[in-house]
Amino acid sequence: MVTHNNPQNDSEVKIQTNHLNFYYGAVQALFDISMNISARQVTAFIGPSGCGKSTLLRTLNRMNDTIDIARVEGEVFIDGRDIYKDDVNVVDLRKKVGMVFQKSNPFPKSIFENIAYGPRIHGIRNKKELGGIVETSLKGAGLWDEVKDRLNDNAMGLSGGQQQRLCIARALAVGPEILLMDEPASALDPKSTTRVEDLIGELRETYTIVIVTHNMQQASRVSDYTAFFYEGSLIEYDYTKKIFTNPGEKQTEDYITGRFG
Amino acid sequence: MSRHLQKDIEALKEKIIAMGGLVEDRVYQATISIINRDKALAQAVINGDEEIDTIDVSIDEESMKLLALYQPVAIDLRFIVAVMKINNDLERVGDLAVNIAERSAFLATRDPIEFPFDLRAMAEKAEDMLTRSIDAFINLDVKEAYRIRSEDDQVDAYNREMYARIKDDLLNQPENINGLLHAVSIGRHLERIADHATNIAEEVIYLVQARIVRHRPEVFKE
Amino acid sequence: MKNRPFEILIKNLLRATTYCIVIFIGYILFDIIRKGLPAINWEFISGFPRKSGSEGGIFPAIVGTLYLLFGTMLTALPLGIASAVYLSEYARQTLFTRSIRLAIITLAGVPSIVFGLFGLGMFVIFFGFGASILAGSLTLACMVLPTIIVASEEALRAVPQSLREGSLALGATQWQTIWKNVLPYSLSGMLTGSILGIGRAAGETAPILLTVAAFFLPKLPQSIFDQVMALPYHLYILATQHPEAHKVRPLQYGTALVLLALVISLSSGAMLLRSYFRRKYRW
Numbered sequence: 001m002v003t004h005n006n007p008q009n010d011s012e013v014k015i016q017t018n019h020l021n022f023y024y025g026a027v028q029a030l031f032d033i034s035m036n037i038s039a040r041q042v043t044a045f046i047g048p049s050g051c052g053k054s055t056l057l058r059t060l061n062r063m064n065d066t067i068d069i070a071r072v073e074g075e076v077f078i079d080g081r082d083i084y085k086d087d088v089n090v091v092d093l094r095k096k097v098g099m100v101f102q103k104s105n106p107f108p109k110s111i112f113e114n115i116a117y118g119p120r121i122h123g124i125r126n127k128k129e130l131g132g133i134v135e136t137s138l139k140g141a142g143l144w145d146e147v148k149d150r151l152n153d154n155a156m157g158l159s160g161g162q163q164q165r166l167c168i169a170r171a172l173a174v175g176p177e178i179l180l181m182d183e184p185a186s187a188l189d190p191k192s193t194t195r196v197e198d199l200i201g202e203l204r205e206t207y208t209i210v211i212v213t214h215n216m217q218q219a220s221r222v223s224d225y226t227a228f229f230y231e232g233s234l235i236e237y238d239y240t241k242k243i244f245t246n247p248g249e250k251q252t253e254d255y256i257t258g259r260f261g
Numbered sequence: 262m263s264r265h266l267q268k269d270i271e272a273l274k275e276k277i278i279a280m281g282g283l284v285e286d287r288v289y290q291a292t293i294s295i296i297n298r299d300k301a302l303a304q305a306v307i308n309g310d311e312e313i314d315t316i317d318v319s320i321d322e323e324s325m326k327l328l329a330l331y332q333p334v335a336i337d338l339r340f341i342v343a344v345m346k347i348n349n350d351l352e353r354v355g356d357l358a359v360n361i362a363e364r365s366a367f368l369a370t371r372d373p374i375e376f377p378f379d380l381r382a383m384a385e386k387a388e389d390m391l392t393r394s395i396d397a398f399i400n401l402d403v404k405e406a407y408r409i410r411s412e413d414d415q416v417d418a419y420n421r422e423m424y425a426r427i428k429d430d431l432l433n434q435p436e437n438i439n440g441l442l443h444a445v446s447i448g449r450h451l452e453r454i455a456d457h458a459t460n461i462a463e464e465v466i467y468l469v470q471a472r473i474v475r476h477r478p479e480v481f482k483e
Numbered sequence: 484m485k486n487r488p489f490e491i492l493i494k495n496l497l498r499a500t501t502y503c504i505v506i507f508i509g510y511i512l513f514d515i516i517r518k519g520l521p522a523i524n525w526e527f528i529s530g531f532p533r534k535s536g537s538e539g540g541i542f543p544a545i546v547g548t549l550y551l552l553f554g555t556m557l558t559a560l561p562l563g564i565a566s567a568v569y570l571s572e573y574a575r576q577t578l579f580t581r582s583i584r585l586a587i588i589t590l591a592g593v594p595s596i597v598f599g600l601f602g603l604g605m606f607v608i609f610f611g612f613g614a615s616i617l618a619g620s621l622t623l624a625c626m627v628l629p630t631i632i633v634a635s636e637e638a639l640r641a642v643p644q645s646l647r648e649g650s651l652a653l654g655a656t657q658w659q660t661i662w663k664n665v666l667p668y669s670l671s672g673m674l675t676g677s678i679l680g681i682g683r684a685a686g687e688t689a690p691i692l693l694t695v696a697a698f699f700l701p702k703l704p705q706s707i708f709d710q711v712m713a714l715p716y717h718l719y720i721l722a723t724q725h726p727e728a729h730k731v732r733p734l735q736y737g738t739a740l741v742l743l744a745l746v747i748s749l750s751s752g753a754m755l756l757r758s759y760f761r762r763k764y765r766w
Contacts, residue, residue: 061652063648063651063652066647066648066651068575068576091654091655091656092654093654094651094652094653094654095653095654098652098653099652101645101648101649101652103645105643105645105646105648105649107646107649107650107664108646108668108764117650117653117663117664118653118654118655121650121653121654121655121659121663122654167649170649170653171652171653174653174654216334217332220334244334244335244338245334245335245338245339245471246335246336246339246471247335253335253336256334256335257263257333257334257335257336257337258263258266259263
């Protein structure tokens with residue numbers, strides 16, 4: 001029941017799902033999802049609670065592998081390669097596809113150690129190199145100026161908005177091409193939310209961003225494309241400005257105007 | 262949350278419908294006052310403009326409020342934007358009715374003149390288009406809106422006819438110039454009322470179909 | 484507002500209960516200290532026993548207990564923590580793993596004499612270690628293993644899942660995640676629980692009765708295959724088997740006091756360690 005699927009014919013496809021079905025044990029959570037996500041654009045997943053948007057997001061970097069009873073059918077292509085094929089190195093995949101979680105989860109280490117965690121894992125030991133990466137990442141997340149003099153302070157002492165930007169910097173430090181954000185600003189105050197949204201706007205130039213949000217205004221402010229999900233199915237997927245001025249499906253319109261959900 | 266918005270939207274709809282009715286009456290009264298040379302009626306129309314202006318402002322303020330507080334999207338957004346634009350058009354029509362009434366008041370003090378066009382027919386046509394455009398809005402009737410758009414030509418035809426005859430009359434009866442000029446004015450006002458009715462029809466099309474058909478005369482069908 | 488008197492009553496009842504317990508324990512401690520202190524002197528602590536333990540010191544017993552403690556820790560800590568890590572981080576929640584957990588918890592309640600018999604049969608006889616520090620340590624290790632595993636699992640579970648997910652999302656493997664982002668934060672809990680458990684083992688008589696302890700061994704052990712004296716066993720014999728029980732009463736209390744001091748310092752050590760790790764890995 002999808003209209004206007006894969007609206008962008010003129011831009012490069014970074015991620016593609018092909019008849020993706022997802023199960024938690026016997027319960028099916030995603031039904032036949034086929035969509036293309038464009039490179040260096042922001043795509044928003046919206047829909048009521050339980051519609052599967054977070055589940056779909058997590059299939060894109062195989063975070064669902066941590067759940068015993070999770071099962072995937074269908075294909076997910078990133079840069080043309082199916083990430084669920086047996087020979088795929090999940091570690092490399094997660095280097096390429098970074099994730100920022102809903103509730104910011106800074107590690108109880110120093111700010112420096114937080115950012116350096118990823119690069120260290122992937123073998124970078126040289127102090128100078130690490131220092132450079134930390135600085136670049138913090139600058140990329142718009143946090144450098146605020147913390148450059150206290151990189152050795154415990155990250156848990158930062159404010160909520162700063163912590164979330166720290167998590168973004170941490171994700172950037174491993175050099176991903178894609179950023180997955182699960183409700184990145186839902187726990188933040190309005191000012192921090194604006195900063196994170198502005199940041200997303202800047203990051204868009206370099207990274208492909210997929211963001212899950214239940215805040216429709218955020219989706220409309222921040223994204224180029226919006227996909228509306230309901231009960232595990234993709235209902236509509238189109239340019240954001242079309243979805244919010246004149247959606248094709250009544251269900252979409254009912255949801256975004258608040259008539260349900 | 263959405264319930265409040267729906268209630269407020271309903272209230273806004275009532276307001277604009279009332280405004281529409283008011284403006285229709287004014288136009289009708291203005292043209293009747295010419296035909297009947299009724300100065301008092303003309304004066305009443307002129308005085309009544311304040312009422313229209315008050316409602317115009319209140320509709321604008323209410324619309325702004327809804328946009329700011331609710332950040333509506335999709336059909337709700339298009340509705341409020343349409344209301345604001347229709348409001349604008351209706352207010353202009355109200356002004357045009359006043360202009361006609363002013364001419365009427367003046368003409369009533371002079372000797373009757375012969376109009377270089379069929380005043381009654383043109384007035385009826387313009388009023389009819391206005392009424393139907395407001396109805397199309399109330400009923401969200403896109404077909405009717407497209408029809409109204411296509412009828413604008415007819416009124417323009419009347420207008421051209423008027424100019425043609427005026428040229429003749431001026432040449433033949435130059436002493437009537439004053440009266441003729443007033444007649445021309447009235448004709449132009451009526452033509453512009455028809456234009457506004459067409460605008461309203463186009464706004465209805467946008468509201469329903471999210472198609473902007475302004476400035477695109479070739480789009481006559483859905 | 485109506486039940487205000489009830490609230491006050493409950494609060495005071497609970498307070499009274501707590502004070503009673505504290506007073507009771509305090510009395511026991513006080514009693515031991517009062518009766519044991521006179522027996523404590525340098526000779527007692529550093530000297531060897533003479534005349535079947537009715538004179539002299541308990542130095543070998545202290546050393547023996549310490550060796551056993553050390554041996555138990557060396558065996559039980561790594562094994563226990565490793566099991567806890569496996570159960571908590573790797574094992575899937577199947578019927579099998581649930582039975583394992585049930586077995587572990589059951590084991591925690593097995594009487595210490597049963598462990599003693601097991602140690603006798605398994606380590607002393609079957610493996611042929613004889614009554615030795617080795618057999619004793621292994622037996623005690625079996626006894627404290629459930630405690631360590633449970634405490635460690637709790638500590639691991641207390642680490643929020645978000646830390647693991649954050650690490651995995653950055654491309655770390657499961658082991659990298661555990662080693663760098665889970666274990667450091669569970670250390671304090673693991674060590675606290677484990678050391679407290681081992682401290683209890685220090686005072687157990689039954690397991691060492693059959694596997695290692697000797698009553699009168701006036702020399703220090705040379706290897707792990709040697710028998711050894713131990714404080715709890717020494718106290719047991721002094722109190723029950725000694726022909727001149729009443730004469731050696733002060734020695735009994737002295738031994739008890741030393742044992743108590745040992746356990747208390749172990750617990751204090753555990754507390755200190757815990758606050759150290761808490762401060763280091765604040766989360």
